Amino acid sequence: MKILKYPHPMLTTPADRIEAVDDDVRAAAEEMLIAMAEARGLGLAGPQVGYGKRLICINITPGSPDGERVYVNPEIVGRExxxxxxxxxxxxxxxxxxxxxxxxxxxxxxxxxxxxxxxHADTLLARVLQHEIDHLDGVLITQRFSAIDKAANARSLRALEKAAKEAAGRR
Ligand SMILES: [Zn+2]
Structure with a gap:
């Protein structure tokens, strides 16, 4: 599984609910855990690998497989x-x-x-859960940035847009 980069349209498309946890879902989760570990990420959501379903992987101790968790249809029911x-x-x-x-x-x-x-999550785990659940709703961190941070990252975003255009041109 390849991790999709901005501005891929999958990243801004809300993911579908998973109706049944079957072998297909477990296989997707297994591949996502591998992709997350390779990238040393703290979390990965289905849409980031082109899997348009509400599935997230989390490991707030990257490098240690003991910390790997997978959640299907995660939903925030309380905030503090x-x-x-x-x-x-x-x-x-x-x-x-x-x-x-x-x-x-x-x-x-x-x-x-x-x-x-x-x-019941706090500190880093609470943050990662909210970040990954945002992905399931098609929401990226840039949408939550302040105007100052949006401006500070404009050049990097343009570079990613340009790279995607060039890659499309080569296909
Ligand atoms: Zn993310």
């Missing part, structure tokens, strides 16, 4: 407080900015066995 921190994204190389998100979240999801799970 606010926290601001710098974020980047595997689909937006060389783009970084500060984002204010909920400090704590409660998330309902399904695991790969098809069982319901409830997560």
């Amino acid at each position: 407080g606010e926290a601001t921190a710098e974020e980047g994204c595997l689909s937006l190389p060389h783009v970084n900015g500060k984002i204010t998100r909920a400090a704590k979240v409660t998330v309902h999801a399904t695991d790969l066995k098809g069982e319901a799970v409830t997560l």
Whole structure:
């Protein structure tokens, strides 16, 4: 699986709910975990690899497979407080900015066995969950940047747009 880069249209298209956790979903999750580990990412969402379904992988301790988690149809059901921190994204190389998100979240999801799970997350895990769930809604970090951070990243975004155009021209 290849990680899609901005401005690929999959990245701004909301993903579909997964109706059943079957072998296809488990196979996609396995491939996503490999792609995430190779990129040393903290998280990866289905749309980032061209899989238009509500599936996310998370590992807030990259390099340690023990930290790998997969969630199907994750949904934020509770938010508490606010926290601001710098974020980047595997689909937006060389783009970084500060984002204010909920400090704590409660998330309902399904695991790969098809069982319901409830997560109470704070600090980095809360941030990564919100970032990945944004991807499922077709929302990228740039949409949450302040005007200053948007301006600061304009050159990097233009470079990514140009690279995509050139790649399309070669096909
Ligand atoms: Zn991302």
